[in-house]
Amino acid sequence: MSGRSSNKNQTACASRRRAALRRAAARKAQALLVSRPVDVRYLSGFTGEDSFLLAGRRWAVLITDGRFDEQAPRECPGIEIHVRKGSMSEAIKDALKGRTVRTLGVQGTHLTAAAMEDLARAAPSRRLKPLRDFVAPLRMVKDDSEVRAVRRAVRVAERAFGELIVRGIRAFVGRSEREVAAELEYRMRLAGAEAPAFETVVAAGAHGSFPHxxxxxxxxxxxxxxxxxxxxxxxxxxxxxxxxxxxxxxxxKLGAVYEVVRRAQAAGIAAVRAGVACKTPDAAARRVIDDAGYGRRFVHGLGHGLGLEVHEPPALAARSRARLHAGMVVTVEPGIYLPGAGGVRIEDDILVTTDGRRRLSSLSTDIRAMVLR
Amino acid sequence: MSGRSSNKNQTACASRRRAALRRAAARKAQALLVSRPVDVRYLSGFTGEDSFLLAGRRWAVLITDGRFDEQAPRECPGIEIHVRKGSMSEAIKDALKGRTVRTLGVQGTHLTAAAMEDLARAAPSRRLKPLRDFVAPLRMVKDDSEVRAVRRAVRVAERAFGELIVRGIRAFVGRSEREVAAELEYRMRLAGAEAPAFETVVAAGAHGSFPHxxxxxxxxxxxxxxxxxxxxxxxxxxxxxxxxxxxxxxxxKLGAVYEVVRRAQAAGIAAVRAGVACKTPDAAARRVIDDAGYGRRFVHGLGHGLGLEVHEPPALAARSRARLHAGMVVTVEPGIYLPGAGGVRIEDDILVTTDGRRRLSSLSTDIRAMVLR
Structure with missing residues (x-):
């Protein structure tokens, strides 16, 4: 990362920390302990592992270890780096020394019961308050640089897919599912991906009925x-x-199912818009599948948020209570699974905008474009 | 997985569950809630996500969701499958109904503070006891089928590496680090890997001084x-x-450093033996590096356990209090990192045996074999 983009990123990180601290202040916590690796990255820019971020109103400390003593200062120029020698809980106690923190908000949905115990023992004078979701709601709404990052990740995935299918049927028939997955992942890497975002699924015939x-x-x-x-x-x-x-x-059998899924996806995408409940697009897509008589075969929610994690809030699902906001990026991926026969799922990545949506992916959904020759 | 190997695996899983329950019984828990995905896999054979295992003396229930309703019964023939529609904590409450479980042991080092709260609210009549490490100590010692699995993973990694370096210097010079990493990962996939075990590091020149x-x-x-x-x-x-x-x-500069690291690794490996403290091999390797004047540049422990996770107990490190047992598989990987100049690390995978050790990897460590022509 160049010095300039690192500084720009630090500005974004600092403003995200302020937003997280405002949420914490409402819960009477003067500082936050961030333990989830992706949240540490989101709030500090640090990309390594096993490191926690402590943040107060005018300060931030990244607690890391010797493996990252060169990398951490490079990635987090505005943040104090604490390279721990002993346990994490002792290092947290030390980093809090001299700071007026009566109540420390921790990530209740990440910090484990055992880590809570250790920390309570190491720093008995601090009150620990497990808070839920003080980073996830911020992460749901992407800023421009994040949308650009997802778009680049989409482009790389599409390019690799295009290079594969342009070779036609011979890139598939006679090869194993694993070979095709390996080639797709290789092409994504060559196109600039750090890694596949998840284990690539290539499911032939009846295997398509297993969603994962x-x-x-x-x-x-x-x-x-x-x-x-x-x-x-x-x-x-x-x-x-x-x-x-x-x-x-x-x-x-699958041709007819494909058309149902395609129409369900179109209905789901058309229902995406800022201000709408997250369950609305799910209901719109589900109605199409229900009406075609396959309701029982659509066994998962319509989609999920997409960002630093491949599955993140909000869920587009019947049980979701969230609403869509401009800047959210979600997948829309209805599916119909017929045990023994196969499955059809069509998935695209969608940016929520004030006046509707923008499809970040650009592959056709037309069944004729899916037939390899 | 064939029916036969699935059944064989179920026998292993059932005996592991009994061992975990014996540990739990010593802590007065009549049943266990297993939440860490790799531990769920280890104790049930289930390879999907977001699923918990509940186990008592004569029963076991896997709580999963609709995505896995076909896969779960296939992978866990001896285990009751509960496909949840609502929240995990409600499903746990339901699955416990009618079972005499006063105290439920949970994974304190995995279950989050928030999940504990939810569960306490859903099942107020059960006492929840966060236990530490009731699966990790079992997983440290591998059975024969696990050793064979690690060995296969080693062989696939070595084959891919061999295919790369046999092409000599032209497989490297002029290509980007990322291209080389992509090719290595692709070749591992073609050789049968499900995925890289972690993000491949290819670090040229001074980049070698960043361990990660x-x-x-x-x-x-x-x-x-x-x-x-x-x-x-x-x-x-x-x-x-x-x-x-x-x-x-x-x-x-690096030629001399290489020799120090090579001798340190040999000393570390020679110190591996059942019954020895885990800190002993670390000390043996560290002494070689200290004596050569690079002690400050060896910034991490000597190695770690290897199995379902790429980093698992025991740690081969100065602070470790564990002992080596026959059946453990550990990495031995001393390194010297010179900021601005580069780094050298040599790593192999070692099986601890009653009378010493067996190297599962077979690549040379001779510096002459590392020079590409």
Whole structure:
């Protein structure tokens, strides 16, 4: 990271820390202990592991270890770096010394029961308050640089997919699911990805009915549906896409199902708009699938937030109580799974805007474009 | 997984659950709630996400969701499957109904403070007891099938590395660190890996001084050291290896450092034996590096356990209080890092045996074998 982009990132991180501290202040905490690695990254710019961020109104300390003593100051120029030799809880106690922190907010949905005990023992004069979600609500709404990062991750994933399918049926038939997954991941890496955003799914034929199938040694045959769920991670941000390809011929049952899923996805996407309840797009897509008689076969929510994590809030699901805001990035991915026969899922990444939505991904959903020759 | 291996695996899982429950009984818990995904896998065979295992003396329930309703019964033939519709804590309450569980042991080092609160609210009649490490100590000692799995993961990593370096200097010079990492990961995938065990490190020249460097767009030049830290995941089990290659010429400063690290690693490995304290191999290796005047530049522990996770107990480190037992698999990876100049680390995977050790990896550590032509 260049000095300039690092400084720009630090400005963003500092403003995010202020927002998190405002939330903490409402809960009477004067400082925050951030333990979830992606949240540490979001609030400090630090990309290493096993490090906690302590932040108060006018100060921030990153507690790390010897492995990161060169990297941490480079990535977090505005933040005090504490390279711990002993336990994390002792280091936290030391870093709090001399600071007026009566109540320390901790990440209740990340910090473990045991870590809480250790910290209470090490720093008995501080009150520990497990708070829920003081970073997740901030992370849900992406700033411009984050949207650009997701868009780049989408572009890399799409480029790799394009390089694969442009070779047609011979890039699939006779090869194992795992080979195809390996090639897709390799092409994403060459296109600039740090890693796949998650384990790539390549599921041939009946395997498509497992929503989280792991690609195996099964060879892809002619006349099959091949479900591919893939994404790239780039500068920490993720993309997440799914398409179903057909090797020459569309199995009759799946052709009709494909059209239902495609219409359900279009209905779900059309319902995305700032101010709308997160359950609304789910209901819109589910209605299409219900009406076609496949309601029982759509076994998961419509989608999820996308950012530093491949699954993050908000959930687009019937049980969700959140609302969509401009700047959120969500997946829309209805699916129909027929045990023994296969499955169809179509997934795109969508930016919520004040007046509607923008599709960050650009692959066709037309079934004719999915038939490999 | 074939029916036979699945059943065999279930026998292993059932005996592991009994061992975990014996540990829990000593802490007065009649049942266990297992929440860490790798521990759920270890005790049930289930490979999906977001699912908890509840286990008592004569019963076990896997609490999962609709995404895994086909996969869970296939992977866990002996275990009752509970597909939850509502929250995890409600599902746990339901699954406990009618069972005599006064005290439920939970994973204190994994279950979050918030999950504890939710569960206490949902099941107020059960006493929740956060226990530390009721699975980790079992997982430290591998059975034969686990050792075979690590060995396969080592073999896949070595094969991919061999395919890369056999092409000599042209597989490196002029290519970016990221391209080399991508090729290594691709070759591991083709050789059968599910995924890289962790983000592959390819660090050229001065980048080698960051123990956890992320490969970037920097092109590899002639006359550089290239540190490569890579591993494969196969059937869930990990390998973890490091070598330093030299593109044609060995930078003079690093040649001497390499020899120190090589001797330190040999000393560390020679000190591995069942019954020995985990800090002993660390001390043996550290002494070699101290004596050569680089003590301050060896900024991490000597190694770590290796299994379903790429870093797991025991740590081979000065602060460790554990002892080595036959069946443990550990990495031995001393390193010397010279800011601005580069770094050398050499890492192999070692099985602890009653009469000493067996190296699971087979790559040479001879510096002459590391010079690419």
């Amino acid at each position: 199938y792991r690609p195996g040694a099964t060879r892809i045959r002619r006349g099959q549906a091949v479900l591919i769920d893939w994404g790239a991670r780039l500068a920490g941000y993720c993309s997440d896409l799914t398409r179903v390809l057909f090797t020459g011929r569309i199995p009759p | 460097y992320r490969p970037g767009a920097t092109r590899i030049r002639r006359g550089q050291a290239v540190l490569i830290d890579w591993g494969a995941r196969l059937a869930g089990y990990c390998s973890d290896l490091t070598r330093v290659l030299f593109t044609g010429r060995i930078p003079p």
